[in-house]
Amino acid sequence: MIAVPLSTSFFAEHDTAAQVLLYAGLLTTLWVIELIISAGPIGVKWAHTRLNATLILLTLPVQLVMTIFVVATATWVTVHHWGLLQVLPGSSSAWSKYVIAFVLLDFCDYVYHVTMHKLGWLWKFHLVHHSDQEVDVSTTVREHPGETAARVGFLILWVLLLGVGWEVLLLRQTCETIFNLTSHSKYRLPLRLDRILGWIFITPNLHHVHHHHRRPYTDRNYGDIFSIWDRLFGTYAELQTNETVFGIDTHPGKHITENLRQIVMIPFRRQPRRKN
Numbered sequence: 055m056i057a058v059p060l061s062t063s064f065f066a067e068h069d070t071a072a073q074v075l076l077y078a079g080l081l082t083t084l085w086v087i088e089l090i091i092s093a094g095p096i097g098v099k100w101a102h103t104r105l106n107a108t109l110i111l112l113t114l115p116v117q118l119v120m121t122i123f124v125v126a127t128a129t130w131v132t133v134h135h136w137g138l139l140q141v142l143p144g145s146s147s148a149w150s151k152y153v154i155a156f157v158l159l160d161f162c163d164y165v166y167h168v169t170m171h172k173l174g175w176l177w178k179f180h181l182v183h184h185s186d187q188e189v190d191v192s193t194t195v196r197e198h199p200g201e202t203a204a205r206v207g208f209l210i211l212w213v214l215l216l217g218v219g220w221e222v223l224l225l226r227q228t229c230e231t232i233f234n235l236t237s238h239s240k241y242r243l244p245l246r247l248d249r250i251l252g253w254i255f256i257t258p259n260l261h262h263v264h265h266h267h268r269r270p271y272t273d274r275n276y277g278d279i280f281s282i283w284d285r286l287f288g289t290y291a292e293l294q295t296n297e298t299v300f301g302i303d304t305h306p307g308k309h310i311t312e313n314l315r316q317i318v319m320i321p322f323r324r325q326p327r328r329k330n
Contacts, residue, residue: 081194081235084236085103088240088241092240102190102192103192105312105317106192106195106196109195109196109197109314110195112198113195113197113199116199116203117206120202120206120207121206124213128213128219128220131213131214131218132219132220137215137218138215139151139154139155139216140217151221152221152222155219155222156225156226157280159218159222159223159226166205166208167276167277169208171276177325178325179198179201180198180201181302181325182197182201182320183198183201184265184302185305185311186265186300186301187301187308187311189238189240189262189265190239190240191238191239193238193265194235194238198321233278233279237256237257237258237261238261239258243257243258243259245259248260254282255281256275256277259295260281260290262298263291263292263298265301266293266300267303267306268303269328270291271293272328273289275290276289304326
């Protein structure tokens with residue numbers, strides 16, 4: 055019998071609780087930092103956060119149910135040695151199991167994100183996230199249940215195609231949580247530091263460009279963790295801080311973007327044509 059390290063055993067048995075604690079702890083920490091630095095009215099920030107957080111009540115059931123299928127798929131491909139990673143040279147090595155799998159999953163998330171922007175019926179759900187005109191850490195959870203279903207559905211497909219095990223998914227999810235929350239945070243990195251980190255990683259500065267209200271910037275910087283995919287496929291862009299305007303140009307009215315019922319109904323209404 056192989057002894058499993060205590061830390062690995064704990065996270066394997068309590069992965070959901072660990073992820074929730076990490077997510078909640080980092081979100082709360084960044085939210086407080088934003089509040090302190092901005093020195094703005096707490097009531098205004100709380101109202102914005104409450105609206106975005108309310109969407110969790112709609113997306114969480116979808117996430118939890120579909121996660122069962124993610125785990126089942128990851129277990130199946132592991133047991134049956136299924137997927138691209140299983141046929142690569144050195145497939146049994148830690149390098150293939152973790153590093154290559156991690157990088158390929160990030161590329162797949164890039165493909166997913168581009169797909170959400172390019173397919174009209176999927177964009178209707180994704181634009182709910184882009185409709186936030188005051189991007190901060192709470193924007194991370196501003197997701198329509200329809201997008202949650204699409205996102206996890208794509209994840210199941212990637213797991214099946216690649217043959218990714220649950221341990222890699224847990225590592226990936228942990229890193230993704232950190233990057234998603236920090237990239238949506240209200241404040242940018244110093245320019246010099248951003249240019250250094252931005253060669254490899256998606257920074258708040260780069261992701262803010264993606265939340266600019268007009269094309270072509272809305273269709274730039276799709277990366278989740280790594281920025282290398284945007285550089286390779288020509289979707290990389292930069293903007294100065296004072297040039298970034300958050301939101302989406304097809305839905306400028308706050309009577310829609312700041313009303314929960316209107317937000318939920320966005321995908322089911324006729325959409326204005328996006329400006330180029």
